Amino acid sequence: MNKAFVKEPSGDDGDDDEAPGLPPLPPGTxxxxxxxxxxxxxxxxxxxxxxxxxxxxxxxxxxxxxxxxxxxxxxxxxxxxxxxxxxxxxxxxxxxxxxxxADPSAHHGRTQVFFGATVTYANAAGEERTVTIKGIDEADSLGGEVSWVAPIARALLKAHEGDEVALVTPAGLERIEVVRVAYPKPAAS
CATH class of the missing domain: 1.10.287.180 (Transcription elongation factor, GreA/GreB, N-terminal domain)
Incomplete structure (x- = not known):
């Protein structure tokens, strides 16, 4: 076989270090x-x-x-x-x-959305959804968890209960209201 068609592994490629299915970290984050x-x-x-x-x-x-x-x-x-x-x-x-x-229990009792919050929000039709904002490597969309860099998380971050925020979707701009914000209780010492 001609060597031109053989893929040689390179040490600086970096692609082989990324796990399949996991997004790379956004630059500078x-x-x-x-x-x-x-x-x-x-x-x-x-x-x-x-x-x-x-x-x-x-x-x-x-x-x-x-x-x-x-x-x-x-x-x-x-x-x-x-x-x-x-x-x-x-x-x-x-x-x-x-x-x-980042320990989300540090924000227990607060009503502002930060990393680790479990947020219930409602769309214009009144349909409620609940998501937990987690890290890129741990978010499980089937379990209602989203990465903190996901569009929904970015729209919700720093909002308070009762705030209305804009979410950019493929269908266009959607207004959603933050209904509830919850954090896990701190571990008992």
């Missing part, structure tokens, strides 16, 4: 994350380093001793899985290094 989200990402990193990676390395090592590597499924799959694990480890390490843990 901070990587805010809740304490629970930070803990979850840290646990995933430690599990990859202490449990999963050593198991795969052991399998690859065993498979390499079995002879012809070009037709050895355990070896080929193991090497591929090892690259995936290493990519995820690099991604998590970078994101955790720049993470700024």
């Amino acid at each position: 901070r990587n805010y994350i809740t304490p629970a989200g930070y803990r979850r990402l840290r646990e995933e990193l430690m599990s990859l380093l202490d449990v999963e990676r050593p198991k795969v390395v052991e399998t690859v090592s065993w498979a390499a001793k079995n002879g012809d590597r070009s037709e050895n499924g355990d070896y080929l799959y193991g090497k591929k899985r090892l690259r995936e694990i290493d990519r995820r480890i690099r991604f998590l390490t970078k994101r955790l290094d720049i993470a700024e843990v």
